[in-house]
Amino acid sequence: MLLEISDITLLYGRIQALHGISLHVDEGEIVAMIGANGAGKSTTMRAVSGLRPVASGSIKFNGEDITRLRADLRVVRGICQSPEGRGLFPGMSVQENLDMGAYTRRDAAGIRTDQDRVFELFPRLAERRKQIGGTLSGGEQQMLAVGRALMSRPKLLLLDEPSMGLAPMLIQQIFNIITEINQQGMTILLVEQNAQQALSRAHRGYVLETGRIVKTGTGADLLHDPVVKEAYLGVA
Amino acid sequence: NSDSGSDDAAGGGNCGFEIAFFGALTGSAAGLGVNIEQGAELAVDQYNTKNGKDCVTLKKFDSQGSPDVAPGLARQLVTDKKILGIVGPAFSGESEAANPIFQEAGIPLITPSATRTSLATKGWKVFHRAVANDDAQGPAAAGYIKNSLKAEKVFVGDDQSAYGAGLADIVKAKLGGLVVASDKTAADGKQTDFSATVQKVVSSGSTAFFYGGYYQNAGLLRKQLTAAGWTGTLVAGDGVNDPGFAKAAGNAAAAGSIVTCPCAPAAKAGGTFVADYKAKWNVDPGTYSDVAFDAANILMQGIGAGNTTPQKLNDYLTGVDYAGIANTYKFTSTGELDPAQIKVWAFKFDANGTAQPDQEAPKI
Amino acid sequence: MSEPVSDDRTWDDATAGTPVDAPIPTSNGSSGPDAAVRHPHPGALLEVDDVTLRFGGLVALDKVNFSIYPGEIFGLIGPNGAGKTTCFNVMTGVYRPTSGEIRFEGQPLTGKKKHEITRLGIARTFQNIRLFPEMTALENVMVGADARHLTSVPGALFRLPRHRREEREGREKSMELLRTVGIEKRAGEVSRSLPYGDQRRLEIARALATDPKLLCLDEPAAGFNPAEKERLLTLIRGIRDSGVTILLVEHDMRLVMGVVDRLVVLEFGRKIADGQPAKVRTDPRVIAAYLGEPTDAA
Amino acid sequence: MSQHRKSTGGSGGIHLGLDSIRQWFQGLPKLARWGIGAVGVLAAFLLPYVGSIPLIGPQIETQGVDWPSALFNMSYFVLLALGLNVVVGYAGLLDLGYVGFFAIGAYTVAVLCSPDSELGTMWPWLAAVPIAIVMTMLSGLILGWPTLRLRGDYLAIVTLGFAEIIRIVADSSEFLRGDRGFGGIPHPPGRLPDGAAIFGVRDATPYFWLGLCVILLVIVIVRNLDRSRVGRSWVAVREDEEAAEIMGVRTIKFKLWAFATGAAVAGLGGVLFAGIQGFMNSSTFILQFSILILAGVVMGGAGNIAGAILGGAIIAYIPDRLRGVEIAGTDAFEYRFLIFGLAIILIMIFRPQGIIPSRRRAMEFKDRAGEVAPQ
Amino acid sequence: MNFSDLIRDFGPLTITGLAQGAIIALFALGYTLVYGVLRLINFAHSEVFMVGTFACLVVWGWFGLDQNSATPATGAVIGLLVLGLIGAMVVSGVMALIVEVAAYRPLRRRNAPPLAFLITAIGASVVISEAVGIKTDRNIRGVPPLIQPSTVFQIGNMKVTNLQILIIVLALVMMFVLDRFINGTRLGRGVRAVAQNPDSAALMGVNKTRVISLVFLLGGVMAGVASVMYVLKIGDTRYDAGFLLGIEAFTAAVLGGIGNLRGALIGGFILGVAENYGAGLFGTQWKNVVAFVLLIAILMFRPTGLLGESLGRARA
Numbered sequence A: 001m002l003l004e005i006s007d008i009t010l011l012y013g014r015i016q017a018l019h020g021i022s023l024h025v026d027e028g029e030i031v032a033m034i035g036a037n038g039a040g041k042s043t044t045m046r047a048v049s050g051l052r053p054v055a056s057g058s059i060k061f062n063g064e065d066i067t068r069l070r071a072d073l074r075v076v077r078g079i080c081q082s083p084e085g086r087g088l089f090p091g092m093s094v095q096e097n098l099d100m101g102a103y104t105r106r107d108a109a110g111i112r113t114d115q116d117r118v119f120e121l122f123p124r125l126a127e128r129r130k131q132i133g134g135t136l137s138g139g140e141q142q143m144l145a146v147g148r149a150l151m152s153r154p155k156l157l158l159l160d161e162p163s164m165g166l167a168p169m170l171i172q173q174i175f176n177i178i179t180e181i182n183q184q185g186m187t188i189l190l191v192e193q194n195a196q197q198a199l200s201r202a203h204r205g206y207v208l209e210t211g212r213i214v215k216t217g218t219g220a221d222l223l224h225d226p227v228v229k230e231a232y233l234g235v236a
Numbered sequence B: 001n002s003d004s005g006s007d008d009a010a011g012g013g014n015c016g017f018e019i020a021f022f023g024a025l026t027g028s029a030a031g032l033g034v035n036i037e038q039g040a041e042l043a044v045d046q047y048n049t050k051n052g053k054d055c056v057t058l059k060k061f062d063s064q065g066s067p068d069v070a071p072g073l074a075r076q077l078v079t080d081k082k083i084l085g086i087v088g089p090a091f092s093g094e095s096e097a098a099n100p101i102f103q104e105a106g107i108p109l110i111t112p113s114a115t116r117t118s119l120a121t122k123g124w125k126v127f128h129r130a131v132a133n134d135d136a137q138g139p140a141a142a143g144y145i146k147n148s149l150k151a152e153k154v155f156v157g158d159d160q161s162a163y164g165a166g167l168a169d170i171v172k173a174k175l176g177g178l179v180v181a182s183d184k185t186a187a188d189g190k191q192t193d194f195s196a197t198v199q200k201v202v203s204s205g206s207t208a209f210f211y212g213g214y215y216q217n218a219g220l221l222r223k224q225l226t227a228a229g230w231t232g233t234l235v236a237g238d239g240v241n242d243p244g245f246a247k248a249a250g251n252a253a254a255a256g257s258i259v260t261c262p263c264a265p266a267a268k269a270g271g272t273f274v275a276d277y278k279a280k281w282n283v284d285p286g287t288y289s290d291v292a293f294d295a296a297n298i299l300m301q302g303i304g305a306g307n308t309t310p311q312k313l314n315d316y317l318t319g320v321d322y323a324g325i326a327n328t329y330k331f332t333s334t335g336e337l338d339p340a341q342i343k344v345w346a347f348k349f350d351a352n353g354t355a356q357p358d359q360e361a362p363k364i
Numbered sequence C: 001m002s003e004p005v006s007d008d009r010t011w012d013d014a015t016a017g018t019p020v021d022a023p024i025p026t027s028n029g030s031s032g033p034d035a036a037v038r039h040p041h042p043g044a045l046l047e048v049d050d051v052t053l054r055f056g057g058l059v060a061l062d063k064v065n066f067s068i069y070p071g072e073i074f075g076l077i078g079p080n081g082a083g084k085t086t087c088f089n090v091m092t093g094v095y096r097p098t099s100g101e102i103r104f105e106g107q108p109l110t111g112k113k114k115h116e117i118t119r120l121g122i123a124r125t126f127q128n129i130r131l132f133p134e135m136t137a138l139e140n141v142m143v144g145a146d147a148r149h150l151t152s153v154p155g156a157l158f159r160l161p162r163h164r165r166e167e168r169e170g171r172e173k174s175m176e177l178l179r180t181v182g183i184e185k186r187a188g189e190v191s192r193s194l195p196y197g198d199q200r201r202l203e204i205a206r207a208l209a210t211d212p213k214l215l216c217l218d219e220p221a222a223g224f225n226p227a228e229k230e231r232l233l234t235l236i237r238g239i240r241d242s243g244v245t246i247l248l249v250e251h252d253m254r255l256v257m258g259v260v261d262r263l264v265v266l267e268f269g270r271k272i273a274d275g276q277p278a279k280v281r282t283d284p285r286v287i288a289a290y291l292g293e294p295t296d297a298a
Numbered sequence D: 001m002s003q004h005r006k007s008t009g010g011s012g013g014i015h016l017g018l019d020s021i022r023q024w025f026q027g028l029p030k031l032a033r034w035g036i037g038a039v040g041v042l043a044a045f046l047l048p049y050v051g052s053i054p055l056i057g058p059q060i061e062t063q064g065v066d067w068p069s070a071l072f073n074m075s076y077f078v079l080l081a082l083g084l085n086v087v088v089g090y091a092g093l094l095d096l097g098y099v100g101f102f103a104i105g106a107y108t109v110a111v112l113c114s115p116d117s118e119l120g121t122m123w124p125w126l127a128a129v130p131i132a133i134v135m136t137m138l139s140g141l142i143l144g145w146p147t148l149r150l151r152g153d154y155l156a157i158v159t160l161g162f163a164e165i166i167r168i169v170a171d172s173s174e175f176l177r178g179d180r181g182f183g184g185i186p187h188p189p190g191r192l193p194d195g196a197a198i199f200g201v202r203d204a205t206p207y208f209w210l211g212l213c214v215i216l217l218v219i220v221i222v223r224n225l226d227r228s229r230v231g232r233s234w235v236a237v238r239e240d241e242e243a244a245e246i247m248g249v250r251t252i253k254f255k256l257w258a259f260a261t262g263a264a265v266a267g268l269g270g271v272l273f274a275g276i277q278g279f280m281n282s283s284t285f286i287l288q289f290s291i292l293i294l295a296g297v298v299m300g301g302a303g304n305i306a307g308a309i310l311g312g313a314i315i316a317y318i319p320d321r322l323r324g325v326e327i328a329g330t331d332a333f334e335y336r337f338l339i340f341g342l343a344i345i346l347i348m349i350f351r352p353q354g355i356i357p358s359r360r361r362a363m364e365f366k367d368r369a370g371e372v373a374p375q
Numbered sequence E: 001m002n003f004s005d006l007i008r009d010f011g012p013l014t015i016t017g018l019a020q021g022a023i024i025a026l027f028a029l030g031y032t033l034v035y036g037v038l039r040l041i042n043f044a045h046s047e048v049f050m051v052g053t054f055a056c057l058v059v060w061g062w063f064g065l066d067q068n069s070a071t072p073a074t075g076a077v078i079g080l081l082v083l084g085l086i087g088a089m090v091v092s093g094v095m096a097l098i099v100e101v102a103a104y105r106p107l108r109r110r111n112a113p114p115l116a117f118l119i120t121a122i123g124a125s126v127v128i129s130e131a132v133g134i135k136t137d138r139n140i141r142g143v144p145p146l147i148q149p150s151t152v153f154q155i156g157n158m159k160v161t162n163l164q165i166l167i168i169v170l171a172l173v174m175m176f177v178l179d180r181f182i183n184g185t186r187l188g189r190g191v192r193a194v195a196q197n198p199d200s201a202a203l204m205g206v207n208k209t210r211v212i213s214l215v216f217l218l219g220g221v222m223a224g225v226a227s228v229m230y231v232l233k234i235g236d237t238r239y240d241a242g243f244l245l246g247i248e249a250f251t252a253a254v255l256g257g258i259g260n261l262r263g264a265l266i267g268g269f270i271l272g273v274a275e276n277y278g279a280g281l282f283g284t285q286w287k288n289v290v291a292f293v294l295l296i297a298i299l300m301f302r303p304t305g306l307l308g309e310s311l312g313r314a315r316a
């Protein structure tokens, strides 16, 4: 097991956002989390990446207990998140934002290749290398956020709604990329509103509701689950 | 109501009363206030050795030299019914703010240092000044520059304080055409870089620089002037007559600077004052330490003579004729020092950073 | 710090794409009879007339033309970076067009302040949510409602009856709007702590509170799951039925095609197609530039 | 490792105490709240006599400074804190030069009323009051106008500069008499039945009461503004100026109102100050004064009236209370700033939102990372 | 107004202004660095500078030097200067770190609002300056005459002294090194990342705590250098020496565009020179008025300073 979350709870002030979430991600998997607005998906991601401290429970990564580890050290261990709201460095150029993705890496050659690949995936970014991140269009920013996360070559990639704000053609493309990098060996924990796409590409999935996991199964199972269909796939 | 020497002041059995010191003990010009307080405190100590422990207590009111702190402090002072008289307020600004309150409460005060001329014109019955005012000091400084230094080009600067600017204006008026240029600095503690003023002094070609202000700015100015290669003489008033000047300027730069003071040299003070002061405080007496010593003694002598209400003490002061260590004190009807008693001296800083008496200014 | 640095928010070329509050003298707020002459689309609520906007060398909008008529739901789509949000920014006074003009009810918007434009009747939401994070949901909406209030500082100071009435009405109206978008339960929470989806709903409520004639929605469905999108669709229709014209930017084709009456497609700042959904979705240029394979992308 | 600590603003013992009192208070029926308020006001008016309460009274009273004078000091600091709170707490405009307005109020009175003034008008104090308020409001607008485009800390330095300019002008101009100052400024009018002036020289109590009345008036004004669209607009501008404008808020107008309101209150403070002091000169209006008041506002809890009152009172009270107290043989007064500085740090560490936090967590000058083109 | 004086003294006022400006610029860096990352006006930075001025005095005191000593031999002077610099840099740097750890870090842990930081900054500033004030009896302390100013070259009536050259060159060198560090290194990029989005920076593996400490340290070290140059130029120091110059330094930082290192340099020089011209033209008492009027005028046309912000905010 690459990532193992056991029974975590999390508070925002007095509000409890997670009520005992347990889930795990195996090496080489794509695991999807779906759920309505406010279910706690992003919160779970923040707990894993270390942006918010958990109140109880534990998080293990690669066998190591990282529950109390600082966020930046988790990056060194190989966890990288593309956060909700993109979290770009608005005053840095596209190029510099990508460089930040590779902050913990020292292999200049590897960084170059990865960067070329990102530019290949998102030619728009290549055109706008010098443009300041904050002035990009919404979709362009999304591309940059995903590209930046890829630059750190993590063991575990956390993607929080990577398709948000992207044009239809790119949505297709971004899911293809997810599958592709997964096949090259990257483990992925994915939060998506586009449940259809997410579940069909995920090995397994979890359904969250008000801070709890209410259902789990393989991607295909969930895709055909009538409750899931009704609530999240919008099949009328 | 007159008395003679200081040392054998008539000791009475009137103990249990208090006199107050009112002035800056902290703040940027604290050095001047501390000199005064220490002089007064020495007097009280000596009085008490003679008349019994704790006979008269000295209450200290630290105004920080600031007119906005002064009223609250003054009101506190007047609530203390045991206080019969005040040494202070030390500076002119705080005097303006606090004296109306003392006036209303009827508590007599002797200021050993507040030299602003207008203080005597406000109709305060309780006001007494144990030194000459700026009208005496300014001409003396100008006279020194003209006659002793024989300077032909003079630069005049001041720190815009009521005291400094007022003094500088008098000097300017007296020097007339000799003044080739002038400048104003910020107040003490508000400026450290004087390069622009220094440049003006250097460019003006003057050989004397009169500065109206206090010792810290004057010290910094002198140091920076020397560093810029200016070799003229700095002349200043009583606000610079303090070892702090040489501390700021460095002895080498300070040497040769002239300060005037409406006071006699403390070293010329009678009796054992200088030695006693040094013994108690471990420093030489500073500007007005001797006057404050006398002022405290005048008040205590009055108390000793049975003037145990502020009202009586005030009446006593009206007619007092007291020969102190620094001067002989008689007050005019406005509370000014009797003109016959006015002395203004010029002092010169030596290579050890001490102000040595240079000459007494001729009476005007 | 290696590149040249210029003003807040704009590229070096100070003459172009300047935010309106930059110190460039307003040219001529041309209106009057002239405006009436240049009104080739009688009855249109909003006319975008040959609008061009440059950011330095980049042409973000290139002679864009379209008109929106009262009562319709009008779509604006196009690939990422096509200029849709920029178009909103020009309409709401954030940028001044390099050339061209936008007219609202026949009145040119050039030189109008942002809040004046709002008072004329254009409201918008933001793609990258811009709520007042420390205000409660209700207060956020009330700020919008205040745009229609007549009393001001003196009224508040002396608590005049009219002021109190307006306050009360504003509060009621705002609660009502929260109910309409479905987040009345969170009225008292600070907006920062709402989940993403609810923040989007709140954005809509706040915009509606300004009593707009034209409501511009910038990707309102981003971050919604299909079921939620369905509800949003109903909401949008409901708003239209209440008499508000809607300009919708959205990448979810099922939503767009299901709700809009007409739409315009932008690519690289240029209009490449317009018309009814059925016609646009089969336009080969649109498919090539935007939709990809002619299937339902959702 | 900040993330792993409790990062919710903390809720230690004291906090819970204060917060629950507050909750309890807000839960009371309106009538009861009014009642408690009235009792509180009455108690405030009786403060000059607090010394006669056995045991605790003398502890509260200041020792080195006349107690009614200390109370009066507190009252004008509270007034200033209330005014600055409008500018900083509500509108989020960081003003480091607030003393400038205080100075303008005080100088207007001095110039119009003092016999030292070149004008020679020698008006009575009361006649100068409205002029002083108008002057300060105008100066608020004059400062506000060029600085409207500035944000956060740029505004801070400009306001600081503004106050310094005022101080230096006062210092250096003949007309404002610099350090020589204005003496003989008349006191507020009024005579007791026995013919003695109500506002005399020796007793500061009537001034304190006057200060309290002004404070009550200002509270009503500020509260009315805050709980209306004006207050909402201020907060909206504070949180996201551009979004606020796009939502129809006339940002310029409301920022100017914030400045003008704050300035007028400070002007009132200056008017009172001049009225009690009788003498004033340029040395009062130093930068540290502005900073002190800002510290009071934030310590008390920016963006809320009770906080501003408490903060303003504290900053005036602590140094006065330390006067005349001996610590290990030295007068604690010498250490007053040291103690004060430590107190500031500790209070802020334990109550980062201020002693009485604002209902809305103040986010002024927050990271404006999103400040590019709205998307 | 006195145009003839200004014209006569134009050269000398320029060079003394540049020297003063160099000191202000180095001092301003600390404000800019911290502001750039934390959006915090680090009021206590003036005290970081002030302890530096005392630190070098203490170091020189170890060698038996005080202000009344004779000027040592040239070789010794260089050694003493270096030691004094090191002493001041270490002490100022450490003081800056202490301020960050004791006053700001606890607030960060509690997610305090920005104003709270401003106020603890003020508190820290008061505590440090008062502690030093009490320790030194609030007396002014003179500096050993390490460098006797002597004219190196002269253009017209503008005499350029060895001390002025030293100050200006040293400032430029320090600026250059710092600029290369912040803009050219990985850690420097980390600093900018934390400045723009602390959460995201953590997600990229940037150790925020270390970056913040580093920023305070760097600012402190620069202030240390500035403090040595200051005492050499002014000849004295005092417990409140930082406060006055601090305001000028902060003004310079804003003038150039706060958060922008080069802005601090330009702001410092402009301010130093403009103040001197103003003093020449209107009288020394007006020099700060000139500075502030200039600042306001510039901000009206460039609301984010001459060079705009850079470390932190978007530039586009």
Ligand SMILES: Nc1ncnc2c1ncn2[C@@H]1O[C@H](COP(=O)(O)OP(=O)(O)OP(=O)(O)O)[C@@H](O)[C@H]1O
Residues within 6 Å of the ligand: A012, A013, A015, A016, A017, A035, A036, A037, A038, A039, A040, A041, A042, A043, A044, A084, C192, C193, C194, C195, C196, C197, C198, C223
């Ligand atoms: N900063 C915060 N402060 C307080 N409460 C928060 C905060 N962020 C999230 N919450 C609350 O935590 C709960 C979970 O929110 P979260 O953002 O994890 O939902 P989500 O599943 O990601 O929703 P969405 O699909 O809208 O992104 C919600 O009830 C939300 O209101």
Ligand SMILES: Nc1ncnc2c1ncn2[C@@H]1O[C@H](COP(=O)(O)OP(=O)(O)OP(=O)(O)O)[C@@H](O)[C@H]1O
Residues within 6 Å of the ligand: A131, A135, A136, A137, A138, A139, A140, A165, C009, C010, C011, C055, C058, C060, C078, C079, C080, C081, C082, C083, C084, C085, C086, C087, C127, D373, D375, E316
């Ligand atoms: N201030 C600016 N400076 C420079 N370029 C800008 C600026 N604002 C926008 N752009 C560029 O203009 C183009 C249009 O941007 P816009 O935000 O309008 O796109 P959009 O159609 O809304 O795209 P999306 O669907 O991704 O949100 C983009 O390529 C963007 O990078």
Ligand SMILES: CC(C)C[C@H](N)C(=O)O
Residues within 6 Å of the ligand: B032, B033, B090, B091, B092, B093, B113, B114, B115, B116, B163, B238, B239, B240
């Ligand atoms: C102590 C003195 C220098 C005071 C000064 N003579 C004054 O009037 O303020």
Ligand SMILES: [Mg+2]
Residues within 6 Å of the ligand: A041, A042, A043, A084, C196
């Ligand atoms: Mg989410």
Ligand SMILES: [Mg+2]
Residues within 6 Å of the ligand: A137, A138, A139, C084, C085, C086, C127, D375
């Ligand atoms: Mg967009």
